[in-house]
Amino acid sequence: MTILKLDIHSLRNIHHASIKPSGNLNFIYGDNGSGKSALLEAIFILARARSFRTANLKQAIEFDHSDLVVSAQALLNGQQQQLGIQVNQQKTQIHINREPKKKADLAYWLPTQLIHPKSYKLIDGGSQLRREYIDWGAFNLDPLFLSNWRHYKRALQQRNRLLKTRQLMQLNTWNRELVKYGELVSNLRQNYLEQLKPVLTELCGHFLARDDFELHYLNGWNDEFSLLYLLEYEQEKDLKYGYTHSGPHRADLEISFNGRKARDFVSRGQLKLLVLCLQLAQVKLQENSSRFPATILIDDFTAELDTENAGKLVKYLFSLNSQVFMSSTDLPDSRFVDNLSDVKLFHVEQGEVKEQPVAISRKK
Ligand SMILES: Nc1ncnc2c1ncn2[C@@H]1O[C@H](COP(=O)(O)OP(=O)(O)O)[C@@H](O)[C@H]1O
């Protein structure tokens, strides 16, 4: 999906903005507090119906205003599509081609990867982030993933409820349901990661000059045993805590170099590059395998990378088919944009977004 036109109303300090982005690379620059992240947040909200800056989406509504609206005209397989989201204190409404839709529809139509200053948490932080990482890919690659995952989640909720209320009679039924969908979810995740590995290895070679990279999926239960056996074996423990201890909701992803866990020994700079590789690998695979190429959002990109790697990144982004929005406080280094066509430059100042000719800004 390529965004041809983006309209934002009442999102943080952006009262109104309307831009026609490039299908390839868009640089967004402006001072701190000007609204660059708000602009990227708008696209993220349109794609995921949530914010990456706050758990409560309503906080993104402009102060003293009732409704935040983000809409886009986008192009998919040569056809124009209309996407829109409206958020107020009461509800969130989503429309695709004027029909009411759900969050998952937006996520499917506008798959979006966000790289921002806290992205390193993907490696450094809790396992939830790594499960979300895998699930983003599995969801986009295989249409079966979402329904299996929903069935699994329902079975897990039911089982946990029975544990808490000690209704043991029905436990067997939900154990079987949990195992059925748990194994399906697990297989789809592993299948996705198998496809991701070669792409990731190539990217690690490119950005980190390492080829000893390993990715290991931990399925969330002791795999010497079947999940069904463990659910029965751990029943007492599960009853005590009112919680299911084994299953794909506890899965994790181990990332290592030459047998050593990355989180334990890589430097901060390498960590950032590694996360970049992980995220770009998903985008690249998405491009190879889906009819919905991903949108890439990179917030504060020069703060994240040294000049050499920033240049490498921009060149790599140009080699992709994806639409990219990247923000920084400075004008992009002219070396990044030399000989590169189809770039658009947007300046943000106190919530006003204005397109600028790339050639003029290079002379500055
Ligand atoms: N709900 C809101 N309504 C109005 N302004 C807001 C709201 N939330 C944050 N702001 C302001 O919006 C501005 C834009 O911030 P931000 O997008 O983070 O800028 P940048 O990324 O360019 O540094 C900030 O000055 C902030 O104080």
Ligand SMILES: [Mg+2]
């Ligand atoms: Mg910012």
